[in-house]
Amino acid sequence: MGLGFSGIHHLTLRVRDLDRARWFYGEVLGLEIDQDFPPEPDYPGKLRLRLPDGTRIVLVRPLPGTAADDRFSERRIGLDHVSLSMPGELLEPLVERLRSHGIDTEGARHDELGPRLVSFRDPDNIAWECFEDDQG
Numbered sequence: 001m002g003l004g005f006s007g008i009h010h011l012t013l014r015v016r017d018l019d020r021a022r023w024f025y026g027e028v029l030g031l032e033i034d035q036d037f038p039p040e041p042d043y044p045g046k047l048r049l050r051l052p053d054g055t056r057i058v059l060v061r062p063l064p065g066t067a068a069d070d071r072f073s074e075r076r077i078g079l080d081h082v083s084l085s086m087p088g089e090l091l092e093p094l095v096e097r098l099r100s101h102g103i104d105t106e107g108a109r110h111d112e113l114g115p116r117l118v119s120f121r122d123p124d125n126i127a128w129e130c131f132e133d134d135q136g
Contacts, residue, residue, distance in 0.1 A: 010048075010056035011082065013126060014063070016070075018045060020123050021059045025049055028101045031057070051084070071125040081127035083117075088132030091118050 015021040025031045031049040034056065039045035044061040051057070062070070074080045086094070091108040098105045098120055105120040117131045 007053075008055055010058050012058040012060060013082075013124075014061070014066075015059050015122075015124050016062060017123070018047060018059060018061055022047060024103075024123050025057070025059065028097065028103060030097075072127075073125070074127060079126075081129060083129040083131055085131050085133045088116060091116055091130065091132060094118050094130055 022033065022036075025047070026033050026049075031051065033047055034050035035048040037043075037046045037048070039061075046058055046060040049057040049059070072079075095105055095107045095118055098118070103120050105118055108116050108118050111117050111131070115132050115134070117129050119127065119129050121127055
């Protein structure tokens with residue numbers, strides 16, 4: 001018997017530079033910045049983004065002691081990548097937008113299971129995918 005989970009409330013990602021993350025997630029990807037928590041003496045600050053379905057993505061600065069050159073790697077235990085869904089007709093405009101902002105992508109391609117997707121990485125090397133919405 002399931003426990004009644006209804007979805008993901010939020011996902012928190014550590015980012016090296018909150019201003020650069022604001023540019024990437026806000027301007028490049030066009031995600032809504034729901035709340036901006038400014039830094040305080042004992043608090044590094046964070047950004048909260050909101051997807052149209054209400055899911056939140058929280059961006060926070062690294063913890064003290066994090067190596068200055070640390071970057072995300074899916075070769076560690078934990079997060080591998082983040083995948084969003086969107087209407088298929090918006091995949092090509094996404095590719096154009098990413099490329100116009102200097103973000104590398106192979107463009108829209110078919111996944112081995114069938115749907116099309118666009119893959120790219122954020123400024124901290126976190127792997128992202130945008131899949132066309134399920135049609136079934």
